[in-house]
Amino acid sequence: xxxxxxxxxxxxxxxxxxxxxxxxxxxxxxxxxxxxxxxxxxxxxxxxxxxxxxxxxxxxxxxxxxxxxxxxxxxxxxxxxxxxxxxxxxxxxxxxxxxxxxxxxxxxxxxxxxxxxxxxxxxxxxxxxxxxxxxxxxxxxxxxxxxxxxxxxxxxxxxxxxxxxxxxxxxxxxxxxxxxxxxxxxxxxxxxxxxxxxxxxxxxxxxxxxxxxxxxxxxxxxxxxxxxxxxxxxxxxxxxxxxxxxxxxxxxxxxxxxxxxxxxxxxxxxxxxxxxxxxxxxxxxxxxxxxxxxxxxxxxxxxxxxxxxxxxx
Amino acid sequence: xxxxxxxxxxxxxxxxxxxxxxxxxxxxxxxxxxxxxxxxxxxxxxxxxxxxxxxxxxxxxxxxxxxxxxxxxxxxxxxxxxxxxxxxxxxxxxxxxxxxxxxxxxxxxxxxxxxxxxxxxxxxxxxxxxxxxxxxxxxxxxxxxxxxxxxxxxxxxxxxxxxxxxxxxxxxxxxxxxxxxxxxxxxxxxxxxxxxxxxxxxxxxxxxxxxxxxxxxxxxxxxxxxxxxxxxxxxxxxxxxxxxxxxxxxxxxxxxxxxxxxxxxxxxxxxxxxxxxxxxxxxxxxxxxxxxxxxxxxxxxxxxxxxxxxxxxxxxxxxxxxxxxxxxxxxxxxxxxxxxxxxxxxxxxxxxxxxxxxxxxxxxxxxxxxxxxxxxxxxx
Numbered sequence: 001x002x003x004x005x006x007x008x009x010x011x012x013x014x015x016x017x018x019x020x021x022x023x024x025x026x027x028x029x030x031x032x033x034x035x036x037x038x039x040x041x042x043x044x045x046x047x048x049x050x051x052x053x054x055x056x057x058x059x060x061x062x063x064x065x066x067x068x069x070x071x072x073x074x075x076x077x078x079x080x081x082x083x084x085x086x087x088x089x090x091x092x093x094x095x096x097x098x099x100x101x102x103x104x105x106x107x108x109x110x111x112x113x114x115x116x117x118x119x120x121x122x123x124x125x126x127x128x129x130x131x132x133x134x135x136x137x138x139x140x141x142x143x144x145x146x147x148x149x150x151x152x153x154x155x156x157x158x159x160x161x162x163x164x165x166x167x168x169x170x171x172x173x174x175x176x177x178x179x180x181x182x183x184x185x186x187x188x189x190x191x192x193x194x195x196x197x198x199x200x201x202x203x204x205x206x207x208x209x210x211x212x213x214x215x216x217x218x219x220x221x222x223x224x225x226x227x228x229x230x231x232x233x234x235x236x237x238x239x240x241x242x243x244x245x246x247x248x249x250x251x252x253x254x255x256x257x258x259x260x261x262x263x264x265x266x267x268x269x270x271x272x273x274x275x276x277x278x279x280x281x282x283x284x285x286x287x288x289x290x291x292x293x294x295x296x297x298x299x300x301x302x303x304x305x306x307x308x309x310x311x312x313x
Numbered sequence: 314x315x316x317x318x319x320x321x322x323x324x325x326x327x328x329x330x331x332x333x334x335x336x337x338x339x340x341x342x343x344x345x346x347x348x349x350x351x352x353x354x355x356x357x358x359x360x361x362x363x364x365x366x367x368x369x370x371x372x373x374x375x376x377x378x379x380x381x382x383x384x385x386x387x388x389x390x391x392x393x394x395x396x397x398x399x400x401x402x403x404x405x406x407x408x409x410x411x412x413x414x415x416x417x418x419x420x421x422x423x424x425x426x427x428x429x430x431x432x433x434x435x436x437x438x439x440x441x442x443x444x445x446x447x448x449x450x451x452x453x454x455x456x457x458x459x460x461x462x463x464x465x466x467x468x469x470x471x472x473x474x475x476x477x478x479x480x481x482x483x484x485x486x487x488x489x490x491x492x493x494x495x496x497x498x499x500x501x502x503x504x505x506x507x508x509x510x511x512x513x514x515x516x517x518x519x520x521x522x523x524x525x526x527x528x529x530x531x532x533x534x535x536x537x538x539x540x541x542x543x544x545x546x547x548x549x550x551x552x553x554x555x556x557x558x559x560x561x562x563x564x565x566x567x568x569x570x571x572x573x574x575x576x577x578x579x580x581x582x583x584x585x586x587x588x589x590x591x592x593x594x595x596x597x598x599x600x601x602x603x604x605x606x607x608x609x610x611x612x613x614x615x616x617x618x619x620x621x622x623x624x625x626x627x628x629x630x631x632x633x634x635x636x637x638x639x640x641x642x643x644x645x646x647x648x649x650x651x652x653x654x655x656x657x658x659x660x661x662x663x664x665x666x667x668x669x670x671x672x673x674x675x676x677x678x679x680x681x682x683x684x685x686x687x688x689x690x691x692x693x
Contacts, residue, residue: 019357019364035363035367036367036370036371039357039364039367039368039371040367040371042356043353043356043357043368043371043372046356047349047352047353047356049349054377084513094488094489094492096488096489096491096492097488099492100488100491100492100495100502103492103495103496115496118496119496122492153603153604154604156547193603193604194603195600195603195604195605196549196600196604196605197376200341200375203375204343204345204346204375207349207353207371207372208371208372208374208375209370209371210374210377210380251597251598251602251632252602291628
């Protein structure tokens with residue numbers, strides 16, 4: 001009984017029975033998670049509960065969903081939230097153009113005279129356009145899909161309440177069709193940049209993890225993993241410089257994504273080490289606000305590159 | 314995983330006790346979260362410190378602000394051993410918000426004034442006079458009356474005007490209604506239907522200075538904020554003192570006195586000095602830039618006295634003006650004859666302000682409500 005229920009809800013990939021295994025699996029797929037995040041993902045999969053990830057832009061929240069879909073070898077279904085998003089964009093919409101054509105065809109061929117039956121024909125699955133949430137519930141396969149609900153904080157309260165309902169029942173009701181219930185609950189990952197506080201009821205449905213910027217050593221590792229062409233010295237220097245930038249009180253402190261972008265830019269320029277002139281040339285790939293670039297320049301770009309790796313003090 | 318048919322997870326007792334401690338330091342830990350914690354422990358190694366730590370963090374914490382208290386409580390409970398017989402003495406300090414009653418007169422005064430004396434007083438302060446009277450000169454009784462006036466202000470009316478998705482003669486094609494019509498005319502879409510996108514009001518963000526120099530006004534202005542919050546409009550309220558405090562939730566109580574008491578409980582630095590620039594920076598960094606100020610109507614209610622560096626304020630106001638749709642500044646001192654923005658902060662902020670209003674009496678609040686409604690609805 002318990003076994004069956006667990007099997008139905010949980011979605012751990014084969015061969016993973018502890019959070020340490022999952023951590024290794026994530027690493028194989030180029031995602032370095034610290035122990036906390038790996039534990040959160042492990043529990044989300046094991047207990048079949050949605051995972052709510054919060055944190056600054058660029059710390060790798062969305063990436064979690066992507067790497068999970070690769071590990072579980074299951075499709076990633078993504079719902080990007082925005083202000084004013086509603087059920088018709090998130091769940092389903094009728095294909096009106098085809099419905100109209102169908103009426104016209106039925107009339108031209110004279111196949112259907114009873115308008116009530118015609119109407120019933122129109123509101124069938126054939127004319128339904130599934131949006132991401134419905135797609136995730138309708139998915140049939142050996143593994144449930146990964147459902148990424150990105151930037152929940154951008155949607156509004158009503159939509160949040162609706163999400164809460166879906167994440168509780170994993171079912172939606174379409175008035176003309178009836179209730180559609182998920183075979184197995186999708187692996188749901190919700191992200192938020194915290195532009196506003198998401199309602200506690202929604203968070204309560206989920207496991208919560210706040211992702212912070214990685215530590216220096218981990219960031220070096222990430223860079224080495226994602227930009228293997230980068231020399232060790234360069235990777236360490238970039239990670240150190242980014243760490244200093246984050247301490248600099250910028251409008252948009254660089255995230256991991258920026259660190260990787262920057263390293264790629266440096267590698268493309270053939271840089272083996274960080275020095276003031278290459279930093280000047282590539283600063284636009286880490287700092288995307290002019291004010292931030294100025295602030296870094298005022299603090300002295302040379303200060304960013306001193307003291308780490310081969311550069312020496 | 315559980316052996317036999319024991320229903321309660323083995324770790325439940327410890328989980329419940331830990332949950333109670335967390336609740337005591339302000340975390341929102343309900344039974345469901347505690348059960349979640351116990352479940353998580355079952356899946357992990359409950360004998361290993363790290364596993365217990367993470368299981369709790371993932372299931373019991375829901376906001377980064379709670380992490381600090383969680384860590385301390387964890388140390389207290391699991392490391393210092395609540396399982397040991399001795400009750401742990403709370404040597405470790407928690408930051409629990411202490412209620413502060415300085416914005417509000419003690420409850421008794423308000424009650425008394427609302428019952429008996431007010432009727433008498435009102436004879437001497439007819440509404441027309443009250444409307445123009447400077448808030449700084451208000452008596453406690455007049456504040457009670459102000460509450461009624463503000464409730465009538467219909468900030469809500471101005472902001473919640475019904476602009477539902479309406480059938481229109483032009484606009485976006487409405488296939489849903491066109492199809493319904495077509496069914497009636499044998500599949501021929503004789504009349505195409507259209508609809509206009511629903512117009513929603515812009516978000517309004519109110520930042521109210523509660524520092525010492527504003528003391529005479531902040532009480533009345535906070536009532537204005539309260540009226541806005543409960544109107545159901547998309548509105549966010551913050552107080553600015555030495556630091557920034559979000560008070561939207563605290564103000565969301567119908568009872569204005571209770572709301573103000575709650576808000577002043579949340580605000581720790583009421584009537585202290587202002588570091589306006591730093592507070593604005595915190596607003597833009599933490600909330601504004603991430604989306605709250607984007608396309609919004611931002612209203613700052615302050616006299617512009619800034620003990621910090623005004624260059625910071627100027628820079629932050631510039632950032633806000635770039636993000637926001639309209640920036641409205643309300644300064645109660647503006648009403649003084651011959652007013653000039655002498656406060657360095659005010660002078661620094663003005664270039665980035667679209668509308669500059671006074672906000673010293675009820676009439677000026679009416680003007681403010683009008684200006685907000687205009688910016689939120691009309692000039693799109």
